[in-house]
Amino acid sequence: ISLAVTTLFWGAGATLQFIVIEWGAQQLGYRLDQASILMGVAALGTIVGAYLAGKVPLKKALSVLPMGVAMGLVVLLMPFVKSTWAVHSLLLLIGATSGFFVVPMNALLQHRGHVLLSAGHSIAVQNFNEQLNILFMLSLYSLLLWLRLPINVIIMIFGLLVATMMLVFIYWNKQNHKRDPLLSQCIGEEGHGKALQEC
Structure with a gap:
């Protein structure tokens, strides 16, 4: 779950930077330097x-997963704001x-990666997935621009995609805990490379 969430986050974050700059130019009439400041505001948040x-x-x-849904829904408000x-x-x-x-998702991913694999293996898997998703989401964004969709339509697609994927991850997490009610007890356990030792 944590790997899926962080993968989605980095892909969404990379795409959102380009979306915000384009949104600033089209929706708010900002110059590039003014639109770039908007990313600094988001970074402060x-x-x-x-x-x-x-x-x-x-x-x-895992209790913070609904915040991912909230982020996607908040993004949907972007087309409706005008004032600074x-x-x-x-x-x-x-x-x-x-x-x-x-x-918290990064912390959980690093912990479980250390317990099940090793620090090096888990970071390698994490980076591979994140970069692959960044490539995918930026390609999707480029396709939407090529189709000449208005930036506000792209924002709506982006926000709904993030919120929907997070709902899928929440459902997935609940199903995992239904199958194994003791799953949450694995969080915080000590060990190193258990999955590798079993191979």
């Missing part, structure tokens, strides 16, 4: 969200929700 996420214990990491304060507030909120849910 991510810092705040990451700080707050630091208070979430590892065993509760509303734009900045919305981007701060998008950044905060993304930072709040990705930090």
Whole structure:
């Protein structure tokens, strides 16, 4: 679950940077330098969200999954804001929700990767998946631009895609816990490379 979520996050994050710049130019009439500042505002929100996420214990990491749905839904509000304060507030909120849910997921991924594989193996798998998804989502964004879809339509597609995928991951997580009610007890266990030792 954590690998799927972080993979989605990095792909969505990379695409969102380009979307925000294009949105700033088309919707808000910003120059490139002004639109670039918007990413700094979103990054500030991510810092705040990451700080707050630091208070979430590892065993509760999966409880932040709904924040991913919230991020996708908040993105859907982008076409409806115009004023500077509303734009900045919305981007701060998008950044905060993304930072709040990705930090516990990264912590869980690194922990389970260390227990089941090794630090090197888990990081390699994580980076491969993340870069592959970045390539996929940027290709999808390029296709939508090539089709000359308005940026607000692209934003709606993007937000719905993220929210829907997060709902799928939440359902997947619930099914995993139904099959194995003791699954959550594995979070925080000690060990190293268990999956490799079994091979």
